[in-house]
Amino acid sequence: MTRPSIDFWFEFASTYSYLTAMRIDVHAAAIGVDVRWRPFLLGPIFAGQGWSTSPFNIYPAKGRYMWRDMERQCRRAGLPLARPDPFPQNGLLAARVALVGLAGEFAGDWGPAFVRRVYKAEFGEGRNIGEESVVAELLLDVYQDPEIVIERALAPQNKALLKSETEEAMARGIFGAPSFLTEDGELFWGNDRLDEALEWAAGERGAL
Amino acid sequence: MTRPSIDFWFEFASTYSYLTAMRIDVHAAAIGVDVRWRPFLLGPIFAGQGWSTSPFNIYPAKGRYMWRDMERQCRRAGLPLARPDPFPQNGLLAARVALVGLAGEFAGDWGPAFVRRVYKAEFGEGRNIGEESVVAELLLDVYQDPEIVIERALAPQNKALLKSETEEAMARGIFGAPSFLTEDGELFWGNDRLDEALEWAAGERGAL
Numbered sequence: 001m002t003r004p005s006i007d008f009w010f011e012f013a014s015t016y017s018y019l020t021a022m023r024i025d026v027h028a029a030a031i032g033v034d035v036r037w038r039p040f041l042l043g044p045i046f047a048g049q050g051w052s053t054s055p056f057n058i059y060p061a062k063g064r065y066m067w068r069d070m071e072r073q074c075r076r077a078g079l080p081l082a083r084p085d086p087f088p089q090n091g092l093l094a095a096r097v098a099l100v101g102l103a104g105e106f107a108g109d110w111g112p113a114f115v116r117r118v119y120k121a122e123f124g125e126g127r128n129i130g131e132e133s134v135v136a137e138l139l140l141d142v143y144q145d146p147e148i149v150i151e152r153a154l155a156p157q158n159k160a161l162l163k164s165e166t167e168e169a170m171a172r173g174i175f176g177a178p179s180f181l182t183e184d185g186e187l188f189w190g191n192d193r194l195d196e197a198l199e200w201a202a203g204e205r206g207a208l
Numbered sequence: 209m210t211r212p213s214i215d216f217w218f219e220f221a222s223t224y225s226y227l228t229a230m231r232i233d234v235h236a237a238a239i240g241v242d243v244r245w246r247p248f249l250l251g252p253i254f255a256g257q258g259w260s261t262s263p264f265n266i267y268p269a270k271g272r273y274m275w276r277d278m279e280r281q282c283r284r285a286g287l288p289l290a291r292p293d294p295f296p297q298n299g300l301l302a303a304r305v306a307l308v309g310l311a312g313e314f315a316g317d318w319g320p321a322f323v324r325r326v327y328k329a330e331f332g333e334g335r336n337i338g339e340e341s342v343v344a345e346l347l348l349d350v351y352q353d354p355e356i357v358i359e360r361a362l363a364p365q366n367k368a369l370l371k372s373e374t375e376e377a378m379a380r381g382i383f384g385a386p387s388f389l390t391e392d393g394e395l396f397w398g399n400d401r402l403d404e405a406l407e408w409a410a411g412e413r414g415a416l
Contacts, residue, residue, distance in 0.1 A: 049267055059257055061383040065397055072404070175269040189273055192400045196280070 005034040006201040007181040011042040012091025014177040015070050018119040019191040033201045037102050037112050039095040040169040054088045082126030090130035094118045096153040099162050113142045213242040214409040215389040219250040220299025222385040223278050226327040227399040241409045245310050245320050247303040248377040262296045290334030298338035302326045304361040307370050321350045
């Protein structure tokens, strides 16, 4: 019998995806579920809703609340929090690089570690992950050659893959991050739903 | 020493407020916190964000997700779920009536029971709580005289009170429902934050 798996859809501009990235492997292992890490871009999805930036910028009360909530959630999780400037960050290059590690012909086991390293740099250290020099440094932190990996990240094939991943996310009803999709197509949205999503994937879903 | 208390801000059109209304008293009692039930209107707050209806209607992917999530959440909580038509419901009269029971010179101990009865009718039975005849019937269910209470609900003083409550909600940074405000001004949003809010109110807030 194969182990159940879950797709973890994340976007580097998403604050709550940081919380999930730092804990999903431990929670998933505890319940016997494998995780597929799937970077995508919220920009095209938000644009379809008429938004040109993060909803946390468009709606100031919601934005103020989110940053305070993140302070509380990070404290509970024992994670550092530093607000990056600008917000949202441009996560395009980081997403392309993550995809090299996570999918396609050059995939390796460094993908999740790189994703966690990016989130920690962005929201734990307040660094600008939109800069190529920062991404290069974070690749070194996970023992990868920045020149080789960034070249692969910028190859047309990899750019097209990130685009099609984003299109798949939209087609499957994803409208925010983090999102979780089980093998039977059940969608869960938000770091608050991680454990419920994992329980569903593990088959502990009751009679629904 | 007086017991700590928390303000529970709810709006009758809000699906997730239903989940909270049905459980807050039990959770609050268990941790030794008193609950102040505070109805308000999201309409004026949403209008300030440029929305003329529920965001679950404006953003279809989010709306589809919310209804499926409500199915799951209601099942976990052992609550019935029926989707009311229209959605969102017009909760103005119900909010005015709830306010009579919860605040002002005619306040009685039937307020929370009435609020729960309205939510159950709306989201558990799919009834139209915008109709005065339905509100009247729900008042009978909590042993109140509909004619007397509705007259008090429609008095200028009570209408003005609901308006000022809504203005207070907006001034305090509330942008959705359910929301929880502690005595020291800490804001929590969403049914998922109920227990964290109660812990904060009870003084179990760590060093933040």
